[in-house]
Amino acid sequence: MKSLVVEDDFFAGKLLTKYLSALGEVDTAANGEEAIVAVVKQINETHRNYDLICLDIMMPKIDGQQALKGIRELEKKGLLKEEECAKIFMTTAFSDRDQVVEAAKYGCTAYIIKPVNRNKFYEALYDHGLTKINWNNQ
Template sequence: MRILIAEDDFTSRTLLQHFLTPFGDVDVTVNGAEAVEAFMLAMDEGLGYDLICLDIMMPELDGLKALKNIRDKEKAMGITPNEEVKIVMTTALDSAKDVLDAYYRGGCNDYLTKPIDTKKLQTLLKNYGFITE
């Protein structure tokens, strides 16, 4: 499995990287602009990501804008919704508006609030068919 973590907070980034590394190759970015760039580079190389953990509040380009950018690029490449990369928003925000924006306006697959509950993340990985443990 190929995984991208886009997280500007060192502690959250380290936790996610430590938890996800046993499940696949993990790349890390610290802002939304880098996340979109990493996504495009991976697609250009034919090695797209299976999972992106995307923080909402990041510098340069926030997570919601990065999410929309990634989904727009997938659509332009002819990638169907069933073939899209799984994107999990990870954030300290938990208001109904933030959740609705991420799901309905952005097209994320799931939403986890910080601090990240690794059991919930593991359940998501199972639900996506990435792990069987």
């Protein structure tokens, strides 16, 4: 599995990177602008997106909602099949209903509240077909 962690908070980014590095390769970006650059590079080089993108909502330059919309547009422009598109988990410290609705509208896969609980995070990965380990049975 190849993942992209997009997080402007150093410690939150390190935690997600630690969780995901046990499952494969992890790239990082500090804001939505860097995320879009990374996605363009990934699609151009492999003709598929990352398997998973963990995308913080509140970030400088381009926020997570704008980045989500931009990433989905890039996938469409790249004519990617559904299985070539990323699963996108929005990560945030806030459980704002409007944010959740907006993220769903733009095609997010899951909405994860920070601080991210390892077992719940791995369960979400399993639920969305990103790992074969069922953390509910651990």
